[in-house]
Amino acid sequence: MNIEVLISEEKLQERIQEIASEIEKDYQGEDVVFCSVLKGAIFFTVDLMKKYKGDALIDFIRVSSYEGENSTGKITLKIPLQKEHIEGKNIILVEDIVDTGRTFNYLVDYVKDLNPKSVKTCVLLDKKARRIEHFEADYVGFSIDDLFVIGYGLDYDEKYRNLPYVGYVKKN
Numbered sequence: 441m442n443i444e445v446l447i448s449e450e451k452l453q454e455r456i457q458e459i460a461s462e463i464e465k466d467y468q469g470e471d472v473v474f475c476s477v478l479k480g481a482i483f484f485t486v487d488l489m490k491k492y493k494g495d496a497l498i499d500f501i502r503v504s505s506y507e508g509e510n511s512t513g514k515i516t517l518k519i520p521l522q523k524e525h526i527e528g529k530n531i532i533l534v535e536d537i538v539d540t541g542r543t544f545n546y547l548v549d550y551v552k553d554l555n556p557k558s559v560k561t562c563v564l565l566d567k568k569a570r571r572i573e574h575f576e577a578d579y580v581g582f583s584i585d586d587l588f589v590i591g592y593g594l595d596y597d598e599k600y601r602n603l604p605y606v607g608y609v610k611k612n
């Protein structure tokens with residue numbers, strides 16, 4: 441595959457530092473739980489947490505909606521959260537990318553049902569052009585064009601997650 445770099449490793453890390461500082465300001469003195477959406481968001485979540493200076497916990501949830509390049513539209517919960525880890529806590533849902541908006545809307549509703557103190561959303565990449573359901577994240581890394589992207593956690597049929605940058609497949 442002919443992979444072009446869209447966002448370099450350096451730009452990713454710079455922007456993630458800015459988001460970490462923004463979150464620090466918003467939650468001064470309060471614990472937060474970074475709730476990472478497996479598998480795509482783990483790279484982003486780890487780098488964000490390492491840059492975050494306040495008190496933070498980590499948790500994981502797994503849903504799936506995608507096969508190949510296409511969203512199936514149907515979201516299945518593969519690894520749930522435990523209510524006792526969420527109840528009364530400040531939850532920040534961390535995702536790799538928002539596309540149609542379906543996954544995030546599903547996740548926010550799911551977390552709200554577990555009685556958190558608050559819920560916010562943080563996403564590395566936002567593909568606004570593809571939105572089917574209305575959704576605005578509280579923290580956004582980069583807005584990107586309608587491209588299928590891979591790397592830094594994002595996969596194409598489970599591959600390419602390990603690229604240190606965000607890239608796209610150049611079709612020729």
Ligand code: IMP
Binds near residue numbers: 588
């Ligand atoms: P949504 O429910 O359509 O917003 O889809 C969000 C999920 O689709 C993300 O968590 C990704 O797993 C996947 N996804 C959407 N666009 C891309 C892409 O360009 N590359 C890789 N995965 C994507």
Ligand code: MG
Binds near residue numbers: 480536537
């Ligand atoms: Mg995902």
